[in-house]
Amino acid sequence: MATMRTTLRERTDPLGHCVALFALTVAELAVAVLPLSAVVVPARWPVILLHGGTTGAILWLWFVPAVLLTAVLGRRLLVTHRRLVSAWCGVPIAPPYRPRPTVERTEHGWYWNGHDYHKYHWFSRLNGWLRWRGQDPASWRDLTWQVVGVPLGGVPVALPVLVPAYGALGLARLAGVTALDPLFGSSYLVAGAAVVVGAAAAFGFVAVLATPRAMLRVHGLAARWLLAPTGTARLRQRVETLTRTRADATDAQAAELRRIERDLHDGAQARLVAVGLTLGAIERLLDTDPAAARELLAKTRETSAQALDELRDLVRGIHPPVLSERGLADALRALALDSPLPVEARVTLSGRLSAPIESAAYFAVAELLTNVAKHAAATRATVTAGYAGGVLRVTVEDDGRGGAEESAGTGLRGIRRRLGTFDGTLALHSPPGGPTRATLEIPCALSSPKTSTSSGRD
Amino acid sequence: MRVVLAEDLYLLREGLTHLLRAHGFDVIAAVDDGTDLAAALATEDPPDVAVVDVRLPPTFTDEGLQAALTARRNRPGLPVLVLSAHVEQLYARELLADGAGGVGYLLKDRVFNSEQFVDAVRRVAAGGTAMDPDVIAKLLTHQPLTRLTAREREVLGLMAEGRSNAAIAAGLHLSEGAVSKYTTNIFTKLDLAPSDDDNRRVLAVLAYLNGTRP
Numbered sequence: 001m002a003t004m005r006t007t008l009r010e011r012t013d014p015l016g017h018c019v020a021l022f023a024l025t026v027a028e029l030a031v032a033v034l035p036l037s038a039v040v041v042p043a044r045w046p047v048i049l050l051h052g053g054t055t056g057a058i059l060w061l062w063f064v065p066a067v068l069l070t071a072v073l074g075r076r077l078l079v080t081h082r083r084l085v086s087a088w089c090g091v092p093i094a095p096p097y098r099p100r101p102t103v104e105r106t107e108h109g110w111y112w113n114g115h116d117y118h119k120y121h122w123f124s125r126l127n128g129w130l131r132w133r134g135q136d137p138a139s140w141r142d143l144t145w146q147v148v149g150v151p152l153g154g155v156p157v158a159l160p161v162l163v164p165a166y167g168a169l170g171l172a173r174l175a176g177v178t179a180l181d182p183l184f185g186s187s188y189l190v191a192g193a194a195v196v197v198g199a200a201a202a203f204g205f206v207a208v209l210a211t212p213r214a215m216l217r218v219h220g221l222a223a224r225w226l227l228a229p230t231g232t233a234r235l236r237q238r239v240e241t242l243t244r245t246r247a248d249a250t251d252a253q254a255a256e257l258r259r260i261e262r263d264l265h266d267g268a269q270a271r272l273v274a275v276g277l278t279l280g281a282i283e284r285l286l287d288t289d290p291a292a293a294r295e296l297l298a299k300t301r302e303t304s305a306q307a308l309d310e311l312r313d314l315v316r317g318i319h320p321p322v323l324s325e326r327g328l329a330d331a332l333r334a335l336a337l338d339s340p341l342p343v344e345a346r347v348t349l350s351g352r353l354s355a356p357i358e359s360a361a362y363f364a365v366a367e368l369l370t371n372v373a374k375h376a377a378a379t380r381a382t383v384t385a386g387y388a389g390g391v392l393r394v395t396v397e398d399d400g401r402g403g404a405e406e407s408a409g410t411g412l413r414g415i416r417r418r419l420g421t422f423d424g425t426l427a428l429h430s431p432p433g434g435p436t437r438a439t440l441e442i443p444c445a446l447s448s449p450k451t452s453t454s455s456g457r458d
Numbered sequence: 459m460r461v462v463l464a465e466d467l468y469l470l471r472e473g474l475t476h477l478l479r480a481h482g483f484d485v486i487a488a489v490d491d492g493t494d495l496a497a498a499l500a501t502e503d504p505p506d507v508a509v510v511d512v513r514l515p516p517t518f519t520d521e522g523l524q525a526a527l528t529a530r531r532n533r534p535g536l537p538v539l540v541l542s543a544h545v546e547q548l549y550a551r552e553l554l555a556d557g558a559g560g561v562g563y564l565l566k567d568r569v570f571n572s573e574q575f576v577d578a579v580r581r582v583a584a585g586g587t588a589m590d591p592d593v594i595a596k597l598l599t600h601q602p603l604t605r606l607t608a609r610e611r612e613v614l615g616l617m618a619e620g621r622s623n624a625a626i627a628a629g630l631h632l633s634e635g636a637v638s639k640y641t642t643n644i645f646t647k648l649d650l651a652p653s654d655d656d657n658r659r660v661l662a663v664l665a666y667l668n669g670t671r672p
Binding site: 304305321330334337 | 520
């Protein structure tokens with residue numbers, strides 16, 4: 001019974017999707033022709049628009065907002081459209097748009113929108129917005145789709161609804177219902193019945209029911225032709241991503257070097273200076289006051305031990321020794337052991353990854369485990385790591401209260417930035433009430449396993 | 459007592475050799491890489507104890523630790539004291555995993571205090587354990603072993619470092635009798651069957667390292 005219900009749903013859902021996509025396509029067309037409504041009605045519109053007068057002014061008053069409305073509403077519909085096609089048609093379509101320019105105030109009080117300077121903030125924004133929309137080829141491809149979308153993509157998804165409806169009307173006519181004859185003509189209706197009954201007989205009932213799926217695919221392919229990013233757009237997006245992640249990487253690196261410099265300067269370096277000074281004092285005291293010299297020696301030993309402690313912490317923060325000694329798999333196991341919570345490590349990695357990637361994954365997991373211990377109110381956690389299909393995938397899962405906010409701290413943003421350098425991603429799934437699951441993925445190559453190392457309990 | 463020493467830094471190797479000789483040890487081999495260490499541990503006449511640096515040439519990974527673990531697999535209970543610039547619970551666990559005793563794992567800094575260091579070498583050679591306080595400190599941050607009282611956990615921590623009952627008693631200002639009562643309680647609570655006391659101490663440490671599982 002349950003399986004029957006699912007198959008029924010599988011059959012009827014695509015039909016619903018067809019209806020929705022058809023409606024959307026028609027709505028997009030309507031939005032595209034909105035500005036035309038201003039000019040279609042009065043036949044002498046060019047004259048009026050150019051020569052002005054009251055009618056012209058009224059027309060302009062309508063025409064300008066209508067164009068803006070088309071641009072805003074049209075893009076909004078198409079963003080939804082891409083999402084639905086990706087979800088329903090099995091044809092993923094990525095957003096093709098350029099990023100919106102930001103407006104910055106210069107020190108002289110002008111506003112810079114990435115192209116030119118303006119005196120007023122609102123004007124700079126408007127100017128930047130128009131330029132952004134107008135110069136993006138994706139806007140014009142969108143508009144093209146809005147105009148040609150109905151015949152190209154709308155008709156295919158309308159067919160699975162219209163054809164059976166046509167047939168049903170025909171069958172009704174055969175059964176003696178004549179009410180629709182004035183509208184369609186009886187011969188057309190009867191022909192419709194013949195078409196549908198014939199198709200059902202030729203291809204089988206199931207095949208007729210399966211057409212919505214096929215038509216969805218046709219719709220998806222048509223939409224992709226105009227709505228997917230072009231090769232140039234993809235390259236442009238790639239360049240933008242690389243520029244951003246490169247800047248992030250160099251910033252992070254510079255900050256890291258500054259931190260190391262500060263730590264060394266204030267820590268180990270200062271302590272070694274103290275050791276040197278004290279050794280000098282001991283040298284002087286050796287003959288005159290051996291007891292005091294011995295006391296100072298003990299203190300010196302303590303200072304050098306502290307310096308070592310600090311260096312050890314510093315080294316751990318730069319590149320954990322266990323990572324260079326054992327690789328990511330054992331380093332993750334060591335992390336799991338060091339967590340104050342019971343953490344189970346399920347690691348299946350049979351080789352080594354490149355050092356920067358191992359390091360990025362290690363620090364990401366360390367940060368995630370720290371978050372779990374600090375904020376999640378969890379009693380235990382699991383770290384799962386594996387490599388498949390050219391992607392390293394690590395998941396950190398806890399049984400805590402969930403509701404982790406991306407914006408709450410800088411930690412997650414830091415992880416994301418760090419992974420971004422390698423085109424890696426971090427997905428956070430944390431519904432209120434928990435549990436929280438963070439998954440990081442990094443595309444990379446796995447080198448052949450070195451001598452295998454024995455591992456601990458986990 | 460015959461010692462094999464593996465350390466790649468010349469100064470440290472010489473220093474350790476002097477230190478051990480000064481305390482009456484016979485350093486039969488002082489090697490500087492993993493291959494030589496493996497050879498020195500695989501001889502017909504093995505040393506009484508090996509003092510080994512984790513990171514050694516040629517790979518500068520955990521060459522020394524691997525050589526020590528291999529040697530102990532071939533000769534169960536071969537006393538090994540592992541030195542490192544940093545301590546990992548993971549490595550401590552691997553060293554203790556066979557439950558045979560005669561293992562030590564210390565930070566190199568511990569060499570600063572030569573008496574304590576030499577004491578640790580002797581303890582390991584005699585089949586005991588010497589765990590670095592840093593390893594134990596990390597373990598103490600774990601969620602408490604619920605069945606043990608605070609005092610029992612304290613005693614267990616010191617036991618994990620490899621201290622004797624007498625040393626624990628001195629450290630905690632207790633009588634030796636009280637300490638032995640605590641250790642008996644710990645053994646009972648961790649379901650360790652009565653057996654050779656040394657062996658049970660190692661098992662208790664293992665239980666401790668495993669957090670909750672005896």
